[in-house]
Amino acid sequence: MPTARRDLRSSPGEPASPPARKTGRRSDADRARDAEETRENILGVATREFADKGLSGARIDEIAEKTQTSKRMIYYYFNSKEALYRAVIEREYGRIRDSESALGLESLPAIEALAGLIRQTFDWHIQHPDFVRLVMNENIHFAEYIGDVQGIQERNESVIASLSAILARGEQEGVMRRGIDPVDLHMNISALCFYTVSNRHTFLKVFGRDMGAPGVAKRRREQIVDIICGWCRAGQAPKI
Known part of the structure; x- marks a missing residue:
């Protein structure tokens, strides 16, 4: 498997497919707002991690632990650490x-x-x-x-x-x-x-x-x- 493809996976045995959507009567506007809040939360934590540790030192695992989301979700939004x-x-x-x-x-x-x-x-x-x-x-x-x-x-x-x-x-x-x-x-x-x-x-x-x-x-x-x-x-x- 090419290296570029490996970056898209969160961990062995964990699929890189989009996370399951929540069920319920939620409007498209609500889902879009939640998605934007999740993305901003990830970016905010990642900014501090990259600033403190650089690209090579920062870890997706640690970013996921400090966000209100998961490692799988980070890869869904951004594909790779780079x-x-x-x-x-x-x-x-x-x-x-x-x-x-x-x-x-x-x-x-x-x-x-x-x-x-x-x-x-x-x-x-x-x-x-x-x-x-x-x-x-x-x-x-x-x-x-x-x-x-x-x-x-x-x-x-x-x-x-x-x-x-x-x-x-x-x-x-x-x-x-x-x-x-x-x-x-x-x-x-x-x-x-x-x-x-x-x-x-x-x-x-x-x-x-x-x-x-x-x-x-x-x-x-x-x-x-x-x-x-x-x-x-x-x-x-x-x-x-």
């Missing part, structure tokens, strides 16, 4: 992009809009450390799996489009210098926000400062706003 991992990656990137899109920055002055996006990015990283660890794990795998996530590039193009619009508006307002690459801008924002979470524990051990502590995090967030907005302002020559 497919579940890709679904987790897709969900986490989708959530951060959705949070950015919900800000409604289009009507704000450019500097204000940029500051708002930076603060949202910083807060999301602080509040969702699992996202940071997942990205770190994916880089350990040389981005082997994220390229197979359907629509991942299109999904992440939204933040570049938003930054491009802010930069164009800033040039028109005369408050931002010309020639800023929106991908460079996104990279700089992400790097500063990401580091606050990815290096929190080592920074605490070495320097005795907890970057995740409320007062420290708030001060760090405003520093990043000042750094990025200052780099973008008109009259500020880029330093390379």
